[in-house]
Amino acid sequence: MLRRTTRQRTIILEELKRTRVHPSAEQLHARVKHMLPSISISTVYRNLDVLRREGLIVELSQGKCSSRYDADTSRHHHFICTHCRMIEDICGFDFGRLNEEVSRKTGFDIRTYSISFSGICDACKKNKQQCPMT
Numbered sequence: 759m760l761r762r763t764t765r766q767r768t769i770i771l772e773e774l775k776r777t778r779v780h781p782s783a784e785q786l787h788a789r790v791k792h793m794l795p796s797i798s799i800s801t802v803y804r805n806l807d808v809l810r811r812e813g814l815i816v817e818l819s820q821g822k823c824s825s826r827y828d829a830d831t832s833r834h835h836h837f838i839c840t841h842c843r844m845i846e847d848i849c850g851f852d853f854g855r856l857n858e859e860v861s862r863k864t865g866f867d868i869r870t871y872s873i874s875f876s877g878i879c880d881a882c883k884k885n886k887q888q889c890p891m892t
């Protein structure tokens with residue numbers, strides 16, 4: 759039993775590490791099914807919860823929409839497309855300086871921060887140009 763649980767968790771984690779799309783539990787469920795044909799969506803949720811509590815993955819809460827998951831636990835920020843819900847990492851910017859500036863101007867002792875960007879992704883922008891009706 760323990761072995762089976764560990765194997766499921768390992769497969770879910772490996773699958774999450776393999777992708778950069780920040781999938782939802784439902785999307786992950788579909789991806790691991792070929793390896794774990796009998797796994798239920800609630801088992802996927804349970805495993806994701808354990809992995810999150812162990813600090814191995816990050817849960818990206820999406821308000822009313824289902825949470826998305828990220829196996830990259832290093833500090834980084836995200837862009838989410840409000841049209842197709844695509845999430846991409848935003849890297850290569852010096853947000854640390856912004857952090858310091860906010861700290862200095864407000865006097866708050868800032869321990870952590872997260873920045874999220876939202877808008878229309880490249881693919882959706884192109885699609886919109888192709889079909890002006892949408």
Ligand SMILES: [Zn+2]
Binds near residue numbers: 839842844880882
């Ligand atoms: Zn999009």
Ligand SMILES: [Zn+2]
Binds near residue numbers: 780836
């Ligand atoms: Zn990410």
